[in-house]
Amino acid sequence: MNLKVIFLLFGLSLAFTNSLAQQVEEPKSVPAEWSKPFAPFQIAGNLYYVGTYDLACYLITTSQGNILINTGLADSEPIIKANIETLGFQFADTKILLNMQAHYDHMGAMASIKKLTGAKLMINQKDAPATEDGGKSDYALGGSVSTFAPVQVDRLLKDRDTVQLGDMRLVMLHHPGHTKGSSSFLFNVKDANRSYRVLLVNMPTIVTEKDFAAIPEYPEITQDYAYTLQSMKKLSFDIWLTAHASQCELHRKHKPGQSYNPSTFIDKKGYNAQLNKLEKEFLKKKKGN
Numbered sequence: 130m131n132l133k134v135i136f137l138l139f140g141l142s143l144a145f146t147n148s149l150a151q152q153v154e155e156p157k158s159v160p161a162e163w164s165k166p167f168a169p170f171q172i173a174g175n176l177y178y179v180g181t182y183d184l185a186c187y188l189i190t191t192s193q194g195n196i197l198i199n200t201g202l203a204d205s206e207p208i209i210k211a212n213i214e215t216l217g218f219q220f221a222d223t224k225i226l227l228n229m230q231a232h233y234d235h236m237g238a239m240a241s242i243k244k245l246t247g248a249k250l251m252i253n254q255k256d257a258p259a260t261e262d263g264g265k266s267d268y269a270l271g272g273s274v275s276t277f278a279p280v281q282v283d284r285l286l287k288d289r290d291t292v293q294l295g296d297m298r299l300v301m302l303h304h305p306g307h308t309k310g311s312s313s314f315l316f317n318v319k320d321a322n323r324s325y326r327v328l329l330v331n332m333p334t335i336v337t338e339k340d341f342a343a344i345p346e347y348p349e350i351t352q353d354y355a356y357t358l359q360s361m362k363k364l365s366f367d368i369w370l371t372a373h374a375s376q377c378e379l380h381r382k383h384k385p386g387q388s389y390n391p392s393t394f395i396d397k398k399g400y401n402a403q404l405n406k407l408e409k410e411f412l413k414k415k416k417g418n
Contacts, residue, residue: 169212173391174318191295194224256310
């Protein structure tokens with residue numbers, strides 16, 4: 130192959146790469162608190178909050194490296210990195226990446242963090258297509274361009290699959306509706322006093338303005354929301370946390386600088402109230418179909 134052909138192929142490859150990059154358009158009209166910095170803190174045992182003010186990101190530390198769940202918007206990567214290091218952990222020790230929903234506000238920095246840390250990305254199989262096309266195939270927020278950088282999935286997860294690292298074992302719960310592969314995680318952490326059963330729950334908020342019957346690309350949406358709501362009512366846990374900090378009233382329960390207090394996150398009453406509210410919204414939406 131002569132030099133002219135090599136340069137031509139290189140130019141075409143570069144143009145293709147730039148074309149892909151230009152097709153990622155993260156929505157700009159988002160609440161300011163979504164990407165506002167927030168001081169990281171220890172929630173319970175080896176579970177930590179490392180996200181921005183409202184886009185919750187959770188770090189679980191183990192003897193074999195760490196697990197990061199959610200990554201916020203694209204510009205959240207340096208905030209998450211700084212938060213992890215502020216807590217005394219190494220960003221490079223991130224070994225597993227998980228996500229609760231394949232939307233740009235939780236996947237924005239995933240590709241960047243995966244590249245920087247070399248961590249393995251494990252995703253609910255129903256959200257894998259949207260993960261790998263940057264959200265283009267999402268039934269509600271999809272379109273002709275990606276809303277976050279596409280990222281390759283290393284392991285597909287199914288309902289009740291386990292994710293294990295060191296002495297930590299997380300169970301992935303399939304809670305579809307908000308996205309086809311929305312996920313929650315159930316696991317135990319412990320401190321010097323006791324053990325806590327933790328639920329990181331992807332609340333089934335309704336993201337589409339369309340009637341459910343008018344979404345041919347997601348014909349099972351009504352059944353999925355109904356399933357998720359009923360499934361969540363049956364879960365047993367001590368602490369519950371959400372993909373958006375506001376959904377579990379995290380800012381009421383913890384102020385920056387407050388001392389370690391896991392008991393503030395034990396709030397089954399608040400969980401039930403949120404589910405009841407979302408169920409009413411679902412039934413109203415369903416009735417309108």
